[in-house]
Amino acid sequence: MNPNGIIWSAAIWIIPLVIAIVFHEVAHGLAARALGDPTAQEQRRLSLNPLRHVDPIGTVVLPLMLAIAKAPVFGWAKPVPVDSRRLPHPRRDMMLVALAGPGSNLVLALIGAVLLGLFTRDIYGVAPGSLTAFVAANLLNFVIINVFLAIFNLIPLPPFDGGHVVAGLLPEPLAQRWDGLARFGFPLLIVLLLVLPSLVPGANIVQRLVQPPAQALAEWYLALAGAIGA
Secondary structure, eight states: TTTTTTHHHHHHHHHHHHHHHHHHHHHHHHHHHHTTOHHHTTTSOOOEEEGTOOOOIIIIIIHHHHHHHHOOOOOOOOOOOOGGSSSSSSHHHHHHHHHHHHHHHHHHHHHHHHHHHGGGGGGGOOTEEETHHHHHHHHHHHHHHHHHHHHHHOOTTTHHHHHHHHHSOHHHHHHHHHHHGGGGGGHHHHHHIIIIOOOOOOOOHIIIIIHHHHHHHHHHHHHHHHHEEE
């Protein structure tokens, strides 16, 4: 396989991305079930089958376009359903459910870093485009993507997980207004991530708020991988 080709570039980003976002969504559902809301289980969303979670745009089209353009790859899946009315402490529990997604990504990044370190012990001299190089690239991107998703989803705005955390901390009347912004989630996402940066370069949220902590955290994980592989 050509390591500079479109298929290679798409595969080494989309495969780890799909795994990361599926576990992210399942973690939300598992946390909700543990706290008393089995809605995700009832709707058969506590599955690692990607087809149950795929959003055609957020899981396939957008990541593929970003991978081809060699831009930072991100995406999203269909949100796992959570019914706050079935939770014993809705405001607190919704915060915990929201945090379970990014938390799962940080755990996955740790697992990916350990596997990358173990795998790269004997990778020197491997031919570019080989299966071994393909696996190593997937593990590297798996760490990067999970870290990025964790930080990205902690943006304190609806519909991100960080927005749910903010709602849980606000007084209830303000929280209801805050949650109302979620209906504009997709247009807001497009404006914040694509339109605003093109109009005002200094207002690039990803570069200014997400990239610095994500890069620092990714470097820590990769340093761990390097120590394991040494």
